[in-house]
Amino acid sequence: MAFKVNRRDFLRFTAGGAAGLAASGVSLQGISTLNAAITAGERDVPRGPEAWSLSVCSLCPGGCGLRVRTIGKRAVKIQGNPLHPVSHGGLCPRGLAGLQLLYHPDRLVTPLENVGSRSNPEWREVSWEEAIAKVVARLQALKDHGQAHTLVFLSGRSGRLRQRLLRRFLQAYGSPNLLHAPTGLDSASRAVYLQQGMHEGLAYDLDRTRYLVSFGANLLEGWGSPVSTMRAFGRWRAAGGGQRAKFVQVDPRFSPTAARADEWIALRPGTEAALALGIAYVLITEGLHDAQFVEDHTFGFEDWRDGRGRMHMGFRSLVLREYRLNDVAALTQVPVETILRVAREFGGNRPALAIGGQVSSTLPGDPRAAMAVHSLNAMMGSLEVAGGALMRPELPGDSETRSGQGPTLPPSILQRDNSIFPEVDLTHLSQVIRSKSPYPVQALLTYGTDPVFSLPNGEELGEALQQVPFVVSFASFMDETAARADLILPDDSDLEKWQEAASPPTFPFLLQSISPPVIERVHNTRDTSEVILSVAEALGGNVASSLPESTVEGFLRAEADKILAGRSGYTFATQLEETWNRLLERSGWWAPTYSTADELWQEMKEKGGWWEPTYYYGEWGRVFRTSSHRFEFYSQRLAEYATRNREQVQAMGLDPDDDRFCLPHQVSLPTAPEGFPLLLIPVEVLPLMGGEGAELPYLQQIAGAHVFEHWESWLEMNPATAGQYGLQDRDQVWIESARGRARVRLRLYEGVRPGVVHLPLGYGREQGSEWGRRGVNPLKLIQTKPEPLTLLPQVSQTYVRVYRV
Amino acid sequence: MPRWGMVIDLAKCTACQACVVACQAENNVPCVEPEQAAKGRIISWLSVLPDLKGQYPNVLMRLMPLPCLHCDEPPCIRVCPVGATGITPEGIVRQTFPRCIGCRYCTNACPYTRRSFNWRLPDFPGELVQALNPDVSVRPKGVVEKCTLCHHRLLRAREQARAEDRPLAVGDYVPACVEICPAEAMYFGDLEDPNSKVSELAESARAFRYLEELGTEPKVVFLSEGEWAGGEQT
Amino acid sequence: MESKPKGKPEDLGPDAVLLQPIVATRSSFYILTMVFLGFTSLSCFAYLYQLRWGLGVTGLNVPMYWGIYITNFVFFIGISHAGTLISAILRICHAEWRRSITRAAEVITVIVLFFGVGSIIVDLGRPDRLLNVLLYPNFRSPLLWDVCSVSVYLMASSIYLYLPLIPDIAILRDYGGKYTWLYRLLALGWSGSERQQRILNKAISVMAVLVIPIAVSVHTVVSWVFGMTVQPMWHSTIFGPYFVVGAIFSGIASLIIAMALIRRIYFLQEYFKDIHFSHLGTLLMVFALLWFYFTFAENLTTFYGHEPAHLQVFYSKLTGRFAPLFWTMVVTCFVIPAGLLFHRRIRTVRNTVIASFSVLIGMYLERYTIVVPTLSLPRVPSDTVFYTPTWVEISITLGFGATFIFLYMLFTKFFPIVSIWEVQEGRKVALREARERIEAYTPHPTAGDLGTLETAQD
Numbered sequence A: 001m002a003f004k005v006n007r008r009d010f011l012r013f014t015a016g017g018a019a020g021l022a023a024s025g026v027s028l029q030g031i032s033t034l035n036a037a038i039t040a041g042e043r044d045v046p047r048g049p050e051a052w053s054l055s056v057c058s059l060c061p062g063g064c065g066l067r068v069r070t071i072g073k074r075a076v077k078i079q080g081n082p083l084h085p086v087s088h089g090g091l092c093p094r095g096l097a098g099l100q101l102l103y104h105p106d107r108l109v110t111p112l113e114n115v116g117s118r119s120n121p122e123w124r125e126v127s128w129e130e131a132i133a134k135v136v137a138r139l140q141a142l143k144d145h146g147q148a149h150t151l152v153f154l155s156g157r158s159g160r161l162r163q164r165l166l167r168r169f170l171q172a173y174g175s176p177n178l179l180h181a182p183t184g185l186d187s188a189s190r191a192v193y194l195q196q197g198m199h200e201g202l203a204y205d206l207d208r209t210r211y212l213v214s215f216g217a218n219l220l221e222g223w224g225s226p227v228s229t230m231r232a233f234g235r236w237r238a239a240g241g242g243q244r245a246k247f248v249q250v251d252p253r254f255s256p257t258a259a260r261a262d263e264w265i266a267l268r269p270g271t272e273a274a275l276a277l278g279i280a281y282v283l284i285t286e287g288l289h290d291a292q293f294v295e296d297h298t299f300g301f302e303d304w305r306d307g308r309g310r311m312h313m314g315f316r317s318l319v320l321r322e323y324r325l326n327d328v329a330a331l332t333q334v335p336v337e338t339i340l341r342v343a344r345e346f347g348g349n350r351p352a353l354a355i356g357g358q359v360s361s362t363l364p365g366d367p368r369a370a371m372a373v374h375s376l377n378a379m380m381g382s383l384e385v386a387g388g389a390l391m392r393p394e395l396p397g398d399s400e401t402r403s404g405q406g407p408t409l410p411p412s413i414l415q416r417d418n419s420i421f422p423e424v425d426l427t428h429l430s431q432v433i434r435s436k437s438p439y440p441v442q443a444l445l446t447y448g449t450d451p452v453f454s455l456p457n458g459e460e461l462g463e464a465l466q467q468v469p470f471v472v473s474f475a476s477f478m479d480e481t482a483a484r485a486d487l488i489l490p491d492d493s494d495l496e497k498w499q500e501a502a503s504p505p506t507f508p509f510l511l512q513s514i515s516p517p518v519i520e521r522v523h524n525t526r527d528t529s530e531v532i533l534s535v536a537e538a539l540g541g542n543v544a545s546s547l548p549e550s551t552v553e554g555f556l557r558a559e560a561d562k563i564l565a566g567r568s569g570y571t572f573a574t575q576l577e578e579t580w581n582r583l584l585e586r587s588g589w590w591a592p593t594y595s596t597a598d599e600l601w602q603e604m605k606e607k608g609g610w611w612e613p614t615y616y617y618g619e620w621g622r623v624f625r626t627s628s629h630r631f632e633f634y635s636q637r638l639a640e641y642a643t644r645n646r647e648q649v650q651a652m653g654l655d656p657d658d659d660r661f662c663l664p665h666q667v668s669l670p671t672a673p674e675g676f677p678l679l680l681i682p683v684e685v686l687p688l689m690g691g692e693g694a695e696l697p698y699l700q701q702i703a704g705a706h707v708f709e710h711w712e713s714w715l716e717m718n719p720a721t722a723g724q725y726g727l728q729d730r731d732q733v734w735i736e737s738a739r740g741r742a743r744v745r746l747r748l749y750e751g752v753r754p755g756v757v758h759l760p761l762g763y764g765r766e767q768g769s770e771w772g773r774r775g776v777n778p779l780k781l782i783q784t785k786p787e788p789l790t791l792l793p794q795v796s797q798t799y800v801r802v803y804r805v
Numbered sequence B: 001m002p003r004w005g006m007v008i009d010l011a012k013c014t015a016c017q018a019c020v021v022a023c024q025a026e027n028n029v030p031c032v033e034p035e036q037a038a039k040g041r042i043i044s045w046l047s048v049l050p051d052l053k054g055q056y057p058n059v060l061m062r063l064m065p066l067p068c069l070h071c072d073e074p075p076c077i078r079v080c081p082v083g084a085t086g087i088t089p090e091g092i093v094r095q096t097f098p099r100c101i102g103c104r105y106c107t108n109a110c111p112y113t114r115r116s117f118n119w120r121l122p123d124f125p126g127e128l129v130q131a132l133n134p135d136v137s138v139r140p141k142g143v144v145e146k147c148t149l150c151h152h153r154l155l156r157a158r159e160q161a162r163a164e165d166r167p168l169a170v171g172d173y174v175p176a177c178v179e180i181c182p183a184e185a186m187y188f189g190d191l192e193d194p195n196s197k198v199s200e201l202a203e204s205a206r207a208f209r210y211l212e213e214l215g216t217e218p219k220v221v222f223l224s225e226g227e228w229a230g231g232e233q234t
Numbered sequence C: 001m002e003s004k005p006k007g008k009p010e011d012l013g014p015d016a017v018l019l020q021p022i023v024a025t026r027s028s029f030y031i032l033t034m035v036f037l038g039f040t041s042l043s044c045f046a047y048l049y050q051l052r053w054g055l056g057v058t059g060l061n062v063p064m065y066w067g068i069y070i071t072n073f074v075f076f077i078g079i080s081h082a083g084t085l086i087s088a089i090l091r092i093c094h095a096e097w098r099r100s101i102t103r104a105a106e107v108i109t110v111i112v113l114f115f116g117v118g119s120i121i122v123d124l125g126r127p128d129r130l131l132n133v134l135l136y137p138n139f140r141s142p143l144l145w146d147v148c149s150v151s152v153y154l155m156a157s158s159i160y161l162y163l164p165l166i167p168d169i170a171i172l173r174d175y176g177g178k179y180t181w182l183y184r185l186l187a188l189g190w191s192g193s194e195r196q197q198r199i200l201n202k203a204i205s206v207m208a209v210l211v212i213p214i215a216v217s218v219h220t221v222v223s224w225v226f227g228m229t230v231q232p233m234w235h236s237t238i239f240g241p242y243f244v245v246g247a248i249f250s251g252i253a254s255l256i257i258a259m260a261l262i263r264r265i266y267f268l269q270e271y272f273k274d275i276h277f278s279h280l281g282t283l284l285m286v287f288a289l290l291w292f293y294f295t296f297a298e299n300l301t302t303f304y305g306h307e308p309a310h311l312q313v314f315y316s317k318l319t320g321r322f323a324p325l326f327w328t329m330v331v332t333c334f335v336i337p338a339g340l341l342f343h344r345r346i347r348t349v350r351n352t353v354i355a356s357f358s359v360l361i362g363m364y365l366e367r368y369t370i371v372v373p374t375l376s377l378p379r380v381p382s383d384t385v386f387y388t389p390t391w392v393e394i395s396i397t398l399g400f401g402a403t404f405i406f407l408y409m410l411f412t413k414f415f416p417i418v419s420i421w422e423v424q425e426g427r428k429v430a431l432r433e434a435r436e437r438i439e440a441y442t443p444h445p446t447a448g449d450l451g452t453l454e455t456a457q458d
């Protein structure tokens, strides 16, 4: 792409130029040469039979429906599938750029084997048969030596059914280690785990909420399921459409999302919990909360006496005692009036939702903050109501393949009995590999994720990988992880393979998208699921029998059939039909357009998928899996943890008997270390989030629109701060943290909090396409020491210094 | 005779820039490489422009998706020495690439800087050329290009309608940017038709025409952000 | 007392030296030629390079779509006012001192015009489609008005240069040195007869009257290229006269410089006397004042209007990015010339020439600070991008300058740069005419003593 006049062109041109110069005056010849030179390369585009087919975007967890135009063998345009319940014909820029991914000149086009060393690889092309044989041999050997459990499969975004395939494969093979890349909802989900006892399915009925406070979740920059979120945003403000819902963004940075919100509350970073509890204070003191709901469905709001007769502090007392407005205002640096007003509005407009509670949803945040935020929902009775926080039910066939279940499998490599959560987060993987405990990792497969790039401590993992005897990547680009592998088995691109997607994060309704490949393979790549199937078959035995299907289509079909068992839901349909179906279902009727599995399958393929447009509220038993079978302001899971690990808790300087420990509360904030005065907060930009868009020119070109930046990462700083350090707009600066330093261009932006700087995520790849290898990766600067209690990296506590180059 | 127009609701717009990419993909607008971009040579028929006011924490930012506004009194076409740009009877400000001599007078006359110039031969490296939309010609170097209101889509819609011999129906002709907008913040239609959505919105209280004081009479109308109406429940 | 010029230089008496440049060529001429042609080919190469790779090789960008090419265009067209306009005005009001300088002036016009037009062509993205201007003209476009007025101007001033040349060409023909065939061709059988003289003088004075409005129109229209847009600080009614004044201003300056060089190189002190410089200097001074007046008025009005879009351009010039250029312009266009010219005693030839150089620089900056700042600050939000001309633009600009000077030199090698016959005519008729004129307006000319004149007569 780069337009460089290298010396050769230049010389050639000089010659030509001279000739032209000589000629042009006299001969027609010369003139035509000139014209040729001017008009050179005017291009016309191919033609052929036209067709439109459906597909699903998997460039983020959003799971939007695509409509793809093909001319002959070529896909020439991606558009939205109007029938798709998630996206209704809309797409985000990333999804639109899908074609650039498909036809990307730097795609991995054939299996590669690393014949060099891990540290400096040399790649040799191998045939698929050869490649698969190698994988099989390795896995077989492991299995034979009873080491099957030492196989780790790292999976990123991929559809529900493909996940089932992986799980089933691993279970049959004998490994509990299907690990997942972090995603945006992790922090909130952890809170839900502690307060509702549920892991997955957290959803928000954004469409119908009337008042929304977002604590740092960047709704419009790709939060959750970006398109459906943006759609909801549009609905709130629909011209003439009833009363406009209010959207309050709590964020130290005036992010593009904050700019589009109805109100932006600039708070001191890391004090979300305090602010949330401050709001709770107002709700309680002014009696604005939903007393009935609290009474009926929650635990630990009032002080309470346990079985052994000990009194415990409840949420109310905690808030009233420790979160008086003035203290909160002082801590959060949000004016009392603001807190008061917002709290009253929040209490006065139902349904009202509070979401987020993290630093950056991509980077693990403190669950206690998320708990504080989620508690607001409980106070307002915004759980399990239209416009509130919901828990998406499961699709028939989901639970039978929960990881960790099934026959005698050893515990997963990330399970810790001294951890609050059943599994510690992925940043611990490198440590596990190095320490070989609980057991060594003999083989590691990565699919659809690039942990070496995207984990806060990715570099560490990169090193650690050296000690893993066998590493395979299914990446479709030479990413940081793939570059450290022994084998790369490039996956097909979305449009080349069967696509399927589950309900995206935060989407309340059960949904399953399915679509056949849109075009033939462009290169010698293969659908990873297909590869797994062949491996399973080759491994034989129970592995083979657990996956009898020989093709991906076969497998998907078999899984899709299970939907029928649920006896509910419909294939995608027009808005009109949907409202009608909802009506029927509410009154207990179910009149699907299909009756047999074949019809269901046909219709799913034609319309893009199946979904259950009705949500059944108030299934308390399903959504409260806590020991109290209620929503717990006072998390008994934490209580139980504290009793289990008393000395460990004491070691952290906490009192296991202190009730605060189990209640949402504001943790103390770190102070800037000597010589590192500025707080670094990485932010996401919609186009590049997750890092994968970086190689796509379309996205690089728009990534920094709010500061007119493109193709490079930039450091956002408040002009006042800059003045303080004698820096100017566009300066080349070093940003240095305890971990290292990086060179980047400074952009002054009034939206940045004084004393804070922001670096966009998604930049700074070191491998693969030259278009992706631009800018710096903020995670390389970030503080990753695990916070003792949650064992999550303290990403929000990175301090830096910035100085001119 | 319809007068095609667009309404963009800034209250609904999330500034996601899907419209920007949709336009690029639909109209084979080349991506310029980093070096060129750094020189400010990006070609974009539609861009989301930030307008930031105030100081932290009292800042306001309008993020405005700005296509060619298809002015009824377009300063750009008056100045073209060769009539390479003009306005169709239906009000679309067109650009005739094969006639343009690249003097860039129009680009300077457009008060909205909505016109782009092909500084070099458009470059679609490697296989990317395969993703080109066959309905739209790739512009040669040295000419000016701009939003055509996806004119090719109008032509196709007309053919379609003629084939099914029926009149052009509402929604037959929708530009790529409007079609993709995830927040449904863009509306498109016939401003002549008094009961079309666009003409209704174009009259609404929030409607404004950007830099209207210049007398350009844009046919792309914006709806201002508006405010939360309050609304205590009791 | 009529005497037909004979074919012998000595008959020209002292004026023979005017033929020197044509008959004898010093080696220095060839050296200079090499140098200038060097620049010329550099610019040709640069242009071919631009043709091949597109305007991307310039420093232009969004939104600065125009740069020094357009600046050159305005500047060169401005210079072109040197000749025709000045000489025409002087002719019409019978300024006797004009006789020896008119041609030096007129030549500038004709030659420089080509570079004005050239600059536009160089700026085109698709010069190969230049003909479209004729095939699909759009007469609402000020650019097309330019095309018309400039071509008319070119024709008119060529004729206006040519007419007074005829008698001198005849001299060269009769003198019968090199290229006699050429001179014979161009002399149109000039015999210098009474009749021919009368026709010629008539034609010249008609043209003189004609070219003035044309010249004025040309630069007015050039200004309208900017004035007719709605862009901040372009959209201004003052631009017409402002540009014309600026044009004449730079015209005079370049004329002064040209004369200074010629008199130096060809030892024509006798023809370009200090008094000529002094007169032109005064003229320059007058225009410096005019220029300042316009510039002041223009900016003050903008400032008072306080229209945001205009203001940001205004401040970018007075205090912002373009301040250095702007204030250099003020100094070079006004402070320096005013300082050097305001009083007769310091208005030496040297100072006049210095002032002229300074004015040329200043006027170039003026054109630049008119074209670029406005473009850099559009009404809609945009990033601050910087425009710096690349080697291509600079080479082409230098090439244009060099080629212009070269062609001018070349002219002096083929034709007398001082109108021989007009000078001679001056000696014969000037006094009489002057006397008649004075008598015409003096009350009772016979009553008083106009004798001094009489005596001077013979």
Ligand SMILES: Nc1nc2c(c(=O)[nH]1)N[C@H]1C(S)=C(S)[C@@H](COP(=O)(O)OP(=O)(O)OC[C@H]3O[C@@H](n4cnc5c(=O)[nH]c(N)nc54)[C@H](O)[C@@H]3O)O[C@H]1N2
Pocket: A059, A060, A061, A062, A092, A093, A094, A095, A182, A183, A184, A185, A215, A216, A217, A218, A219, A220, A221, A222, A223, A224, A225, A226, A250, A251, A252, A253, A255, A268, A269, A270, A271, A272, A358, A359, A360, A361, A362, A681, A682, A683, A684, A685, A686, A687, A688, A689, A690, A691, A796
């Ligand atoms: N197009 C596209 N969409 C995507 C993705 C994609 O790859 N492409 N990825 C999806 C994925 S995987 C994810 S994880 C989501 C992530 O998308 P989001 O959930 O929106 O994550 P962020 O954009 O990082 O939101 C973090 C915001 O919190 C603010 N913040 C930082 N520190 C603090 C703090 O201390 N307090 C408060 N209150 N705010 C703070 C930051 O300024 C930033 O604005 O997006 C999803 N959507």
Ligand SMILES: Nc1nc2c(c(=O)[nH]1)N[C@H]1C(S)=C(S)[C@@H](COP(=O)(O)OP(=O)(O)OC[C@H]3O[C@@H](n4cnc5c(=O)[nH]c(N)nc54)[C@H](O)[C@@H]3O)O[C@H]1N2
Pocket: A156, A157, A181, A182, A183, A184, A361, A362, A363, A447, A448, A449, A450, A451, A453, A454, A455, A456, A474, A475, A476, A477, A478, A479, A491, A492, A493, A494, A528, A684, A688, A689, A690, A691, A692, A693, A761, A762, A763, A777, A778, A779
């Ligand atoms: N630097 C950085 N780190 C981040 C983030 C960030 O924005 N920047 N975001 C955080 C967030 S929100 C998340 S969710 C995680 C996500 O982080 P990851 O899950 O690692 O997502 P990506 O970094 O986009 O890496 C996805 C990789 O999958 C490969 N890939 C792309 N398409 C396909 C395909 O169709 N099939 C297969 N098999 N592989 C494919 C590509 O090589 C790409 O490198 O990262 C977190 N960490």
Ligand code: SF4
Pocket: A057, A058, A059, A060, A061, A062, A063, A064, A087, A091, A092, A093, A094, A095, A096, A225, A226, A227
């Ligand atoms: S939101 Fe996610 S899934 Fe939807 S289009 Fe964008 S990238 Fe694709």
Ligand code: SF4
Pocket: B012, B013, B014, B015, B016, B017, B018, B019, B020, B048, B065, B180, B181, B182, B183, B184, B185, B186
């Ligand atoms: S696509 Fe819609 S929401 Fe996104 S920027 Fe364009 S107009 Fe705004």
Ligand code: SF4
Pocket: B067, B068, B069, B070, B071, B074, B075, B076, B077, B093, B109, B110, B111, B112, B113, B114, B115, B146, B216
């Ligand atoms: S917006 Fe600019 S380009 Fe579009 S019509 Fe108006 S003046 Fe012309």
Ligand code: SF4
Pocket: B079, B080, B081, B082, B083, B084, B085, B099, B100, B101, B102, B103, B104, B105, B106, B107, B143, B144
């Ligand atoms: S650039 Fe092309 S369209 Fe614009 S004015 Fe010149 S010729 Fe006309």
Ligand code: SF4
Pocket: B022, B023, B024, B026, B027, B045, B046, B067, B068, B146, B147, B148, B149, B150, B151, B175, B176, B177, B178
């Ligand atoms: S109307 Fe068509 S051409 Fe114009 S901006 Fe939208 S997509 Fe681009």
Ligand SMILES: [Mo]
Pocket: A182, A183, A184, A362, A690
């Ligand atoms: Mo994520």
